[in-house]
Amino acid sequence: MEKKNLKGWLYLLPAILFLGVFMVYPLIDVFIYSFEEGYNSASGTSFGIGLYNYEYVLHDPYFLQALKNTLILVFITVPLSTLLALGISVGLASIKKLRNLFQTVYFLPYVTNTLAVGIVFMILFKPTAYTDGLVNIFLGMFGISPIDFIGGPYWAKMLVLCIYTVWVVMPFKILVLTGALASVREDYYNAARLDGTSSFRIFRKITLPMISPTLFYLVITGFIGAFKAYNDAVALFGTELNVAEMNTIVGYIYDRLYGEGGGYPSYASAAAIILFAIVLTITCINLLVSRKHVHY
Amino acid sequence: MKIVLDHLTKKFPNRNKKSDQDVVAVNSFTFEFPDGKLIGLLGPSGCGKSTTLNLISGLAAPTEGKIYFGDEDVTNLAPEHRGVGLVFQNYALYPHLTVLQNITFPLENLKGKEKLSRKERERRAYEIAHLVQIDGLMDRKPSELSGGQQQRVAIARALVKMPRVLLLDEPLSNLDARLRLQTREEIKRIQKETGITTVFVTHDQDEAMSISDMIVVMKDGVVQQIGAPQEVYDEPANLFVAKFLGTPPINVFEGTVRGGKLSIGGEEIMAVDGACDGDVYVGVRPEGFIPDEHGTLSCALSGVEIMGRDVSIVSAHPSSQNATVRAIVSAETRLDISAQSVCFSLKPSKTFLFDRRSEQSIPFTKDATGLFRRAVEKKLSE
Amino acid sequence: MDKQLDFAKAEARLKRRHTVRNMLVYGMLTLWGVLVLFPFYWMILTSLKEYGAYNAESVPSFIVTNPTVQNFIDAFSKVPLADYFVNTLIFTLATTAIMLVVIIPAAYAFARIDFKGKNLVFTLFLALMMIPNELVIITNYVTVTNLDMRNTFMGLILPSVMSVFYVYLLKENFSQVPEELYLAAKVDGTSDFKYMWKVMLPICKPTVITITILKVIECWNSYVWPRLITDEEAYYLVSNGIQAIRESGFGRENIPAMMAAVVVISAPLVLLFLVFRKKIMAGVARGGTKG
Numbered sequence: 001m002e003k004k005n006l007k008g009w010l011y012l013l014p015a016i017l018f019l020g021v022f023m024v025y026p027l028i029d030v031f032i033y034s035f036e037e038g039y040n041s042a043s044g045t046s047f048g049i050g051l052y053n054y055e056y057v058l059h060d061p062y063f064l065q066a067l068k069n070t071l072i073l074v075f076i077t078v079p080l081s082t083l084l085a086l087g088i089s090v091g092l093a094s095i096k097k098l099r100n101l102f103q104t105v106y107f108l109p110y111v112t113n114t115l116a117v118g119i120v121f122m123i124l125f126k127p128t129a130y131t132d133g134l135v136n137i138f139l140g141m142f143g144i145s146p147i148d149f150i151g152g153p154y155w156a157k158m159l160v161l162c163i164y165t166v167w168v169v170m171p172f173k174i175l176v177l178t179g180a181l182a183s184v185r186e187d188y189y190n191a192a193r194l195d196g197t198s199s200f201r202i203f204r205k206i207t208l209p210m211i212s213p214t215l216f217y218l219v220i221t222g223f224i225g226a227f228k229a230y231n232d233a234v235a236l237f238g239t240e241l242n243v244a245e246m247n248t249i250v251g252y253i254y255d256r257l258y259g260e261g262g263g264y265p266s267y268a269s270a271a272a273i274i275l276f277a278i279v280l281t282i283t284c285i286n287l288l289v290s291r292k293h294v295h296y
Numbered sequence: 297m298k299i300v301l302d303h304l305t306k307k308f309p310n311r312n313k314k315s316d317q318d319v320v321a322v323n324s325f326t327f328e329f330p331d332g333k334l335i336g337l338l339g340p341s342g343c344g345k346s347t348t349l350n351l352i353s354g355l356a357a358p359t360e361g362k363i364y365f366g367d368e369d370v371t372n373l374a375p376e377h378r379g380v381g382l383v384f385q386n387y388a389l390y391p392h393l394t395v396l397q398n399i400t401f402p403l404e405n406l407k408g409k410e411k412l413s414r415k416e417r418e419r420r421a422y423e424i425a426h427l428v429q430i431d432g433l434m435d436r437k438p439s440e441l442s443g444g445q446q447q448r449v450a451i452a453r454a455l456v457k458m459p460r461v462l463l464l465d466e467p468l469s470n471l472d473a474r475l476r477l478q479t480r481e482e483i484k485r486i487q488k489e490t491g492i493t494t495v496f497v498t499h500d501q502d503e504a505m506s507i508s509d510m511i512v513v514m515k516d517g518v519v520q521q522i523g524a525p526q527e528v529y530d531e532p533a534n535l536f537v538a539k540f541l542g543t544p545p546i547n548v549f550e551g552t553v554r555g556g557k558l559s560i561g562g563e564e565i566m567a568v569d570g571a572c573d574g575d576v577y578v579g580v581r582p583e584g585f586i587p588d589e590h591g592t593l594s595c596a597l598s599g600v601e602i603m604g605r606d607v608s609i610v611s612a613h614p615s616s617q618n619a620t621v622r623a624i625v626s627a628e629t630r631l632d633i634s635a636q637s638v639c640f641s642l643k644p645s646k647t648f649l650f651d652r653r654s655e656q657s658i659p660f661t662k663d664a665t666g667l668f669r670r671a672v673e674k675k676l677s678e
Numbered sequence: 679m680d681k682q683l684d685f686a687k688a689e690a691r692l693k694r695r696h697t698v699r700n701m702l703v704y705g706m707l708t709l710w711g712v713l714v715l716f717p718f719y720w721m722i723l724t725s726l727k728e729y730g731a732y733n734a735e736s737v738p739s740f741i742v743t744n745p746t747v748q749n750f751i752d753a754f755s756k757v758p759l760a761d762y763f764v765n766t767l768i769f770t771l772a773t774t775a776i777m778l779v780v781i782i783p784a785a786y787a788f789a790r791i792d793f794k795g796k797n798l799v800f801t802l803f804l805a806l807m808m809i810p811n812e813l814v815i816i817t818n819y820v821t822v823t824n825l826d827m828r829n830t831f832m833g834l835i836l837p838s839v840m841s842v843f844y845v846y847l848l849k850e851n852f853s854q855v856p857e858e859l860y861l862a863a864k865v866d867g868t869s870d871f872k873y874m875w876k877v878m879l880p881i882c883k884p885t886v887i888t889i890t891i892l893k894v895i896e897c898w899n900s901y902v903w904p905r906l907i908t909d910e911e912a913y914y915l916v917s918n919g920i921q922a923i924r925e926s927g928f929g930r931e932n933i934p935a936m937m938a939a940v941v942v943i944s945a946p947l948v949l950l951f952l953v954f955r956k957k958i959m960a961g962v963a964r965g966g967t968k969g
Contacts, residue, residue, distance in 0.1 A: 008793025015784035018840040026817030091703045111951040113899045115917045116940040120717040131736045376867030388858035392880040402866035
């Protein structure tokens with residue numbers, strides 16, 4: 001038994017070392033950072049312990065902008081992409097021909113580099129000296145005058161960010177929902193059809209309850225993912241997100257840590273913990289709601 | 297190699313957290329498995345037979361007691377040093393390896409002086425494969441084999457390192473009925489040819505009776521009876537053993553003994569000299585009934601099932617512990633099927649008495665012819 | 679006779695309704711397919727256009743009349759795209775390899791070895807799964823900076839190695855291998871290490887491949903950590919490279935060359951996906967998150 005104990009820990013040792021150094025220690029440290037006031041990364045000294053960092057972050061206009069952007073992004077893209085994915089998955093489930101092809105195509109954005117493809121979106125939406133950009137030309141056919149989606153008004157930039165975010169998160173949602181729909185047993189449908197139930201009623205009364213756990217799973221992971229949005233914004237608007245008014249909470253954390261406004265790990269830590277608290281709260285609310293509504 | 301178990305006990309902590317009383321899987325098992333024999337460990341599921349097997353193999357450590365292989369104390373020896381071959385119920389073949397690779401796998405673990413060359417390993421594997429008659433399948437994967445073939449591969453893998461003891465855990469339970477008959481003969485043959493002391497675990501009494509040199513009947517971790525199959529069948533030590541052995545199962549009646557006479561339901565049935573007075577269970581094997589107009593045991597006839605060689609008479613009796621009383625008689629027996637009742641007399645050699653409370657067997661003098669026949673049978677079987 | 683006619687009519691009506699519904703469904707699916715594929719089409723199209731021709735189009739054309747590979751040559755010669763590529767390759771392979779070496783024994787220990795404290799450690803592992811990267815990246819940044827490992831591969835790789843979730847995924851798979859196999863091997867004197875290597879891993883190969891592919895995708899696309907830890911171009915990965923190209927890239931706004939770079943960066947994973955399509959999709963469905 002002694003030997004077994006030793007062997008077990010030996011097999012775990014590398015994993016524990018990596019986790020200890022790069023996850024557990026940082027986890028403790030980030031809390032310490034966030035409470036140390038006036039921490040100086042050069043000298044490694046601080047004035048004392050307190051809530052000043054949180055206070056600072058919560059009054060920082062850049063943070064408030066980032067918070068607003070993130071919230072708008074979350075509450076638009078998560079419901080939109082989930083509903084869209086549900087529609088597409090139900091469509092996919094009802095056909096036989098070309099299903100594999102569609103599924104393969106729909107999954108492509110998952111394996112692409114978000115930064116790289118974001119540039120393509122930027123080009124499609126951005127007017128330049130030479131051209132109004134493809135999207136504006138398309139809108140022009142309906143008599144809409146050109147809009148600068150990348151460097152123009154706030155709502156236009158937010159619109160592009162939302163569109164790109166939805167484009168990026170759809171593959172995962174479609175894949176998971178298609179799997180969930182496929183696992184609903186054919187018997188239920190047949191039984192319902194024999195009773196003369198209409199397709200819409202079948203969907204509402206059978207399919208939806210059966211896949212409700214998956215839907216809630218997607219909403220929760222969607223919320224968590226959208227709160228951590230950053231790469232999409234960088235891809236569209238570049239690294240100077242504060243200037244573009246398009247920063248996100250995660251972007252704010254990195255900016256406080258490094259770069260132009262950087263060198264303040266304490267502020268970054270406080271912001272990271274605020275983010276974590278928000279995500280945790282929303283996840284808990286979601287779980288509470290789902291316990292009431294998910295049928296099994 | 298004989299196997300000696302000396303007060304072997306295995307306790308497990310109780311799964312039910314509220315009770316801190318340990319579960320006793322094997323309780324003070326003492327026995328010497330004779331060298332070169334095929335021994336069946338028999339009992340219902342949860343009786344401790346598989347635990348006993350694991351204790352012998354070394355996969356589980358006993359709480360108390362000792363295990364010897366021959367004269368060597370192996371109680372604290374790790375399984376790999378005991379020299380046991382083990383065949384699992386689901387065969388446990390490595391699914392990604394071919395039959396040949398599966399059989400040579402144990403040989404690859406030999407180190408130092410015992411290390412074998414690849415050639416030697418394969419030669420041994422083919423030798424064993426020939427013995428169990430799978431030499432034509434050596435390049436297949438387990439998934440391409442039938443259940444019976446997988447079973448043989450598993451036996452070959454267990455035998456290839458020339459174990460001192462071969463252990464089989466429910467070797468036949470995953471096979472269909474026809475294969476089961478065939479394979480049990482096969483196991484008997486392989487065991488005879490190799491002469492390795494073999495212990496196998498089964499819950500199927502047919503299986504145990506048909507091929508074992510000796511059977512051990514267990515219940516709730518306690519050994520109930522040990523002996524040659526026929527002996528245990530003919531002289532069950534208690535009601536449990538009597539009920540567990542034999543298909544169709546034994547018929548049990550409630551009865552009483554008064555002054556050397558046995559009565560069931562108030563009717564005096566037969567003389568049981570030597571049995572003390574008291575309440576008893578009466579066990580009667582299905583073949584122990586003789587339809588007899590003057591028979592003392594009268595049952596309500598419910599039907600007759602023709603089974604070719606035999607006829608099974610299904611009837612009922614108010615004192616019977618079973619829902620129906622089943623008697624098996626030869627097909628030539630004349631019987632009035634339309635009758636309301638049927639009367640039997642009982643063969644004393646197929647009738648057993650058990651104390652109502654302890655359920656232990658109560659000996660009584662059976663009639664002279666029966667005694668004589670049993671004596672002859674015993675001589676013949678030795 | 680009348681009844682039969684009615685029946686035929688009803689069937690025809692049902693069929694018509696079915697066809698209409700099918701057309702709607704296919705229409706919707708095709709529309710989404712186009713929306714997904716269009717950016718890919720556009721980047722390939724633009725990457726083949728001549729710089730002059732592209733800038734002369736005030737209404738971009740949907741086909742390319744004179745395809746050119748000049749943009750690809752520019753992408754490799756005017757910016758160190760090849761270096762970004764090699765860096766990413768080294769980073770991806772090393773991170774994935776080290777991860778496998780670390781998580782396989784850990785998963786094995788959780789699945790097969792009984793030792794004191796196992797349940798407690800496993801619970802802690804599961805709890806760590808919920809910790810977002812953003813929370814620990816700050817200290818890691820400070821740690822790596824203090825260790826003077828900025829702009830080194832060590833600094834890039836080491837903090838990216840562990841994925842608790844994959845330990846969990848692999849452990850679940852290891853646990854499904856029947857225990858009898860382990861007992862059989864033990865009776866035959868097989869060591870734990872040999873059993874892990876010769877029996878467990880081959881049997882669980884599909885899961886190991888899935889984990890490897892998921893990790894490769896994750897590494898290839900990683901942006902945040904490399905951005906924090908590297909400011910020398912010599913250590914840029916493709917994500918940082920493309921960002922650098924976009925911000926200061928080809929002198930002027932050479933969009934066709936930029937698109938060529940995007941094509942080159944996107945190609946490896948798309949090809950990997952097309953080859954391992956089923957494995958990747960099954961793997962992501964089981965264990966992926968993005969979005």
